[in-house]
Amino acid sequence: MELNTIKDAFDRVSKKQKLSCSNTQEVIDQIDQEIEQALQKIQSASNPDSLLDHRPILVELKTKLKDMAPVTQLESTQKDLNSALSKYPKLLEKSFNPDISKAYRNIEFDTHTVNQIIASHFYRQGLFEIGDLFVQEANEPESVAVIKSQFQDMYQILEAMKSQNLEPALKWATSNADRLKHNGSDLLMKLHSLQFVEILQKGSRDEALNYARTYLSPFASNHMDAIQKLVVCILWAGRLDRSPYYQLLSPTNWDKVVEELTRQFCKILGQSYESPLAVTVVAGAQGLPPLLKFMNVMAGKKHEWQTMKQLPVPVELDKEYQFHSIFVCPVSKEQSTEENPPMLMSCGHVLCKQSIMKMSKNSTKSFKCPYCPSDIDAIRCRMLYF
Amino acid sequence: MEMNSLPNGNSTPSTPPVPTTTSPPSSKVGQLAESLRLEHQFLRVPFEHYKKTIRANHRVVEKEMSSVISGVSDAADRDDLSSDEAVNHLNSLVSRLQGLKRKLEEGSRVEHLQAQRCRARLDHLESADAENLSEWNNMRLKRILVDYMLRMSYYDTAVKLAESSNIQDLVDIDVFQEAKKVIDALQNKEVAPALAWCADNKSRLKKSRSKFEFQLRLQEFVELVRAENNLRAITYARKYLAPWGSTHMKELQRVFVTLAYKSTTECATYKVLFEPTQWDHLVDLFKQEFCKLYGMTLEPLLNIYLQAGLSALKTPYCYEDDCTKEDPLSQESFRKLALPLPYSKQHHSKLVCYITKELMDTENPPQVLPNGYVYSTKALEEMAKKNDGKITCPRTGFVCNYKDLVKAYIS
Numbered sequence: 011m012e013l014n015t016i017k018d019a020f021d022r023v024s025k026k027q028k029l030s031c032s033n034t035q036e037v038i039d040q041i042d043q044e045i046e047q048a049l050q051k052i053q054s055a056s057n058p059d060s061l062l063d064h065r066p067i068l069v070e071l072k073t074k075l076k077d078m079a080p081v082t083q084l085e086s087t088q089k090d091l092n093s094a095l096s097k098y099p100k101l102l103e104k105s106f107n108p109d110i111s112k113a114y115r116n117i118e119f120d121t122h123t124v125n126q127i128i129a130s131h132f133y134r135q136g137l138f139e140i141g142d143l144f145v146q147e148a149n150e151p152e153s154v155a156v157i158k159s160q161f162q163d164m165y166q167i168l169e170a171m172k173s174q175n176l177e178p179a180l181k182w183a184t185s186n187a188d189r190l191k192h193n194g195s196d197l198l199m200k201l202h203s204l205q206f207v208e209i210l211q212k213g214s215r216d217e218a219l220n221y222a223r224t225y226l227s228p229f230a231s232n233h234m235d236a237i238q239k240l241v242v243c244i245l246w247a248g249r250l251d252r253s254p255y256y257q258l259l260s261p262t263n264w265d266k267v268v269e270e271l272t273r274q275f276c277k278i279l280g281q282s283y284e285s286p287l288a289v290t291v292v293a294g295a296q297g298l299p300p301l302l303k304f305m306n307v308m309a310g311k312k313h314e315w316q317t318m319k320q321l322p323v324p325v326e327l328d329k330e331y332q333f334h335s336i337f338v339c340p341v342s343k344e345q346s347t348e349e350n351p352p353m354l355m356s357c358g359h360v361l362c363k364q365s366i367m368k369m370s371k372n373s374t375k376s377f378k379c380p381y382c383p384s385d386i387d388a389i390r391c392r393m394l395y396f
Numbered sequence: 397m398e399m400n401s402l403p404n405g406n407s408t409p410s411t412p413p414v415p416t417t418t419s420p421p422s423s424k425v426g427q428l429a430e431s432l433r434l435e436h437q438f439l440r441v442p443f444e445h446y447k448k449t450i451r452a453n454h455r456v457v458e459k460e461m462s463s464v465i466s467g468v469s470d471a472a473d474r475d476d477l478s479s480d481e482a483v484n485h486l487n488s489l490v491s492r493l494q495g496l497k498r499k500l501e502e503g504s505r506v507e508h509l510q511a512q513r514c515r516a517r518l519d520h521l522e523s524a525d526a527e528n529l530s531e532w533n534n535m536r537l538k539r540i541l542v543d544y545m546l547r548m549s550y551y552d553t554a555v556k557l558a559e560s561s562n563i564q565d566l567v568d569i570d571v572f573q574e575a576k577k578v579i580d581a582l583q584n585k586e587v588a589p590a591l592a593w594c595a596d597n598k599s600r601l602k603k604s605r606s607k608f609e610f611q612l613r614l615q616e617f618v619e620l621v622r623a624e625n626n627l628r629a630i631t632y633a634r635k636y637l638a639p640w641g642s643t644h645m646k647e648l649q650r651v652f653v654t655l656a657y658k659s660t661t662e663c664a665t666y667k668v669l670f671e672p673t674q675w676d677h678l679v680d681l682f683k684q685e686f687c688k689l690y691g692m693t694l695e696p697l698l699n700i701y702l703q704a705g706l707s708a709l710k711t712p713y714c715y716e717d718d719c720t721k722e723d724p725l726s727q728e729s730f731r732k733l734a735l736p737l738p739y740s741k742q743h744h745s746k747l748v749c750y751i752t753k754e755l756m757d758t759e760n761p762p763q764v765l766p767n768g769y770v771y772s773t774k775a776l777e778e779m780a781k782k783n784d785g786k787i788t789c790p791r792t793g794f795v796c797n798y799k800d801l802v803k804a805y806i807s
């Protein structure tokens with residue numbers, strides 16, 4: 011799609027509109043002038059009481075205006091403008107998908123469920139005021155109150171971190187230390203490191219040493235390098251920026267910890283890191299084009315579309331939206347199922363069970379792998395679990 | 397990426413085929429272009445608004461101009477005007493022209509603002525590229541949410557969301573303000589604003605053979621019957637309903653017969669006409685006409701995107717207990733919405749490592765444990781490194797050595 015063509019087309023419309031506007035102004039000015047002139051003539055006529063003196067002037071004015079034909083004068087520019095105004099939407103229709111609801115199934119979503127999803131989205135994005143207003147306006151009951159308070163806790167921690175206050179974050183991470191460890195996250199150590207650097211920057215060597223002894227040393231066994239590096243920094247207390255370890259002051263360290271905290275907080279809540287609403291809408295934007303293409307080709311099968319159990323065309327989503335393993339048998343092109351599981355052949359290639367059964371005549375004879383010259387014995391094929 | 401699904405008997409030895417890899421980056425650009433093509437309404441609505449303003453302003457000019465000219469004609473044709481009267485008359489015409497000029501200025505100011513809005517949207521579409529994609533997507537979600545709020549009549553949330561995100565030019569709040577007036581009135585059982593709206597858009601409604609005005613007239617008639625104002629009802633029907641007789645005789649008859657039944661009728665065919673839900677129906681009808689007129693989809697954009705997205709994400713595995721939390725379909729609310737929707741379809745295998753949740757491809761090929769469970773090389777290597785070459789299957793507890801693993805080739 012060429013956005014430039016569309017821009018040019020729009021500029022033409024707006025040029026015509028300006029032209030029509032100035033043209034109208036001119037015509038009105040002309041009428042104005044003619045009337046003003048007639049007025050002057052009448053007023054300067056010698057005999058103010060005469061009934062007849064002004065009549066020829068009025069008749070002359072009438073003729074002049076008639077000859078001027080102001081309404082007709084406007085017609086040609088107006089016609090130009092009108093044609094530009096009706097052409098532009100046609101260009102839009104040609105360049106875009108004029109009706110993205112073509113691939114829409116006539117299924118009514120439950121408004122309450124959708125509203126609940128939206129309210130949760132606002133809260134988890136930290137848009138609490140908008141969330142509250144929405145809940146009130148949509149008259150949604152308190153079903154989202156829990157998620158609101160959970161994310162309020164998270165944003166309080168994050169807000170504090172914005173002003174270099176790590177206390178709430180440390181408090182949360184300490185009380186969830188076991189679960190963080192279970193998730194394989196070293197968030198607690200990272201938070202303590204940030205805090206340690208903060209203390210160092212203030213220049214207090216003793217306090218820093220104390221902090222390292224109390225909070226950093228327990229991590230030494232697993233994070234030897236990192237801890238050593240931090241402790242050495244005590245030598246540069248108060249002037250870390252001129253030390254070999256100046257990178258410890260980089261704000262990106264904070265950004266990374268903020269991200270990790272958000273990720274872990276969501277995980278411990280049992281929530282996703284990305285907003286599920288945002289993920290679904292992006293998936294929709296990626297899925298709609300192939301679906302619309304299909305609907306255009308299959309215009310006659312609109313009815314079947316309403317009842318299909320599976321999408322008629324493959325939809326390629328970005329890899330971050332692949333949440334499950336899908337195995338498609340390269341021979342039968344069918345997705346594997348519990349009854350028709352993927353099987354590993356001795357050569358390392360994988361087919362679905364039914365394909366192997368077919369090629370081996372129900373395991374009665376060996377067959378050649380379709381992808382390499384190996385001879386395959388169906389008995390020796392192993393079921394796979396992705 | 398299509399695998400050469402060679403039939404048997406290819407005697408030349410070949411290396412295992414390259415597993416399916418993820419889409420090349422060029423497809424990302426293509427995908428972006430494709431998703432921009434979904435934005436018809438985004439450009440169309442402000443343009444229809446602009447067009448409407450231009451047309452309305454022009455009508456005012458034409459009307460005023462004609463009446464000034466006929467004012468001159470009238471004066472010229474009369475022979476009983478004194479000179480003073482003639483002067484007064486012309487002066488009044490001059491001030492009328494001044495008024496018109498002011499209106500014109502104001503009108504062109506509005507036209508200019510609306511043109512700017514049309515431009516801003518083109519610029520916004522142009523600004524989308526691979527670098528700012530996530531920010532752009534975020535903005536699109538906000539636009540889609542504002543659209544939803546406006547259609548559901550959650551105006552305050554719509555305004556607040558637009559203002560706080562500074563996207564007023566990218567959403568159609570002002571267009572919906574016009575709708576709001578009509579909807580509010582209909583909810584108060586008033587038809588006047590709706591009728592005025594029909595008059596404003598007469599030619600276009602006629603073109604699309606809209607019955608909306610007819611339905612409004614029917615409702616007014618029913619209200620007269622309800623009030624037992626039969627004489628007025630008949631006069632009303634003669635004046636406003638009869639003209640629709642040629643095209644909508646059946647409905648007209650059905651409603652007209654209510655005269656004989658009154659509002660307390662128990663006859664189902666007629667009783668329904670007196671139900672208050674008829675007004676809700678009018679609101680729905682109006683929303684449809686309104687959307688059509690502005691080139692909007694009849695459904696909220698959100699519903700359209702959600703439906704497509706849910707289908708694209710939906711797999712049989714989403715409904716299992718161990719579905720990852722990152723999958724929107726692990727949530728009850730999303731599962732509920734997706735229930736009546738079709739599953740996605742894949743032409744190629746997409747294998748996600750159970751441990752790392754990363755896609756397994758050429759760079760990170762799948763490896764099979766002796767028990768048949770498959771994980772990515774990356775995950776297994778790391779596990780082996782940490783545990784002296786020992787591998788523990790996280791789903792079964794099965795233990796083996798790293799060297800017992802075999803690679804699987806997925807085509």
Ligand SMILES: [Zn+2]
Nearest residue numbers: 357359379382
């Ligand atoms: Zn093979």
